[in-house]
Amino acid sequence: MLEVDRAQVMAYRIAVQGLHREEKDAAKLAVFDLGVQDSSRDTAVHALVARLAAPITGEAFTQDERFALVWSHRGAQHFHRREDLPELTRSLVPIDEADAMARMGWNRKMVEAAAIPAVETLFIAARAMRKAIPKPTSKGDASTAVTKLIPEGLTYYCRGCQVVHILEQLFRVSSLHGGIRLEPDATPAVLAPLEGRKPVSTKPDLAAATAVVRRYLHVNGPGTRGDAAGFAGTTAGTVKHTWPDDLAEVRVEGKPAFLPQERVSELENPPEPDLVRLLPSWDPLLQARDRAILVPDRARQKEVWRMLGNPGVVLADGEIAGIWRAKAVGRKRLDFDISPFEALPPAARAAAGDEAERIATARGFAEVRVTWS
Structure with missing residues (x-):
């Protein structure tokens, strides 16, 4: 069994994530296999500046039609390749009630109090979002419209706005299922229908969910079930059902961790991270x-x-x-x-x-x- 220290793991991650700056095309970066998280401080653009050999401007990236900004993993906004969105959406369908409840994050207690199953809650909100947002709409107006279409137990009184809103985390984690994206560079946030969106699907896709775990272990490995669950916003117990069967076990600082089998040689001999x-x-x-x-x-x-x-x-x-x-x-x-x-x-x-x-x-x-x- 391969044994590595943390310096070797860091060198592997730096290389696989493109930080040696050898790629000119953002779409080819491995980090987009999981998506690149964004914020109002242009964090996604900064992440690409660190990785791309060719110069880049924020506007050129955010207006690149090959990418879409959506709420995805953990309800955080990420840029993803548009071609990856169908599989990504399927991967986010909860496989059971525990999975769905975990994805509710800080709104979990409120969802529990509503006495509606978490899986049902997610798709009630998704269908409401699809109906309430037929065109580009400010987040505030979208939230107001969605709130009118869902049970009262899935809403809360916002002191800042002094109005009743849909639970924020529920709003986020249901959006992609409802076929909703975010407009890049819009402040305040603007939501819009995804082009070519499919009907809401409630069917879990274990293969798609397993692919997310595998990609996490590729980009941020070696790792554990708990690590992958933390990234996806679910539980380690859920990840037992989506754990890839083609992983290699290694030891990192004496502790077991896992990596896709074909990546072991890259972990064993990563390039020097002299950057x-x-x-x-x-x-x-x-x-x-x-x-x-x-x-x-x-x-x-x-x-x-x-x-x-x-x-x-x-x-x-x-x-x-x-x-x-x-x-x-x-x-x-x-x-x-x-x-x-x-x-x-x-x-x-x-x-x-x-x-x-x-x-x-x-x-x-x-x-x-x-x-x-």
Whole structure:
């Protein structure tokens, strides 16, 4: 059995996720096999800046018709290849009640109180979304329209808006089943019907769900059932039913973990991760659930993964070596504040400055200022 340490795992993930910057076409990046999470801070564009050899602009990517922005894994918004959406949607159909309830996330207690089975709840909301959103609609208006079509128990009073809304997590996890996408670059959020959407399907697809687990173990492996469940937003017990049968067991720091069999040689001999990248919060590299592999020090884990407002991270020579934040100053300048965990050599600092310039260019800023904390 192959035994590896965390440095070898990091080198494997850096390579398989395209951080050596050898690919010019975003659609060919392995990270899109799972989707690339996005936020109002252009995190998906930043993730591509770190990976693509060719220059990229935010507008060019978000307007690329090969991709769609949807709420998918864990109810978080991700960019996916459009051609992958049918299988993705099937993979998100709960296989049983426990799976459905787990996907309700922080709304679980409210769904339980509604006394409607979680699977039924999901598709009540999905059908309501399909009916209520026949054209591009602001999120607020869409929520109001959907709320009128669902049982009262699946709604809540929002103090900020001072109106009654559909439960937020339910709104998100039901949207793709209802054939709904998000408009890129829209603030506030705008929802729209997916082009060529199919009727709502309630039939679980174990093969599609298994493919998600396998892709997770490819991109963020080696990993465990618990790791894959955490990414998908379900339970380890559910993943027992969708666990691929062509995995190789390896040991990471003495603990068992799994990887697709054909990837073992890549784990055994990954290329040297001698590179510097500024990765955004929610970057695919940070989506692995074994955070102790990514950042062994618990105090530093708290700096990287916060309750609110996660920073970006500095990747240097195979390690997460610090954090960074950026702030627009007017329309021309983007200011970066970089805080390394330990002193970085001059060459790494210079490379980080170059990465800041790439991000600024992608976001349309002509000037960059970098400060080191």
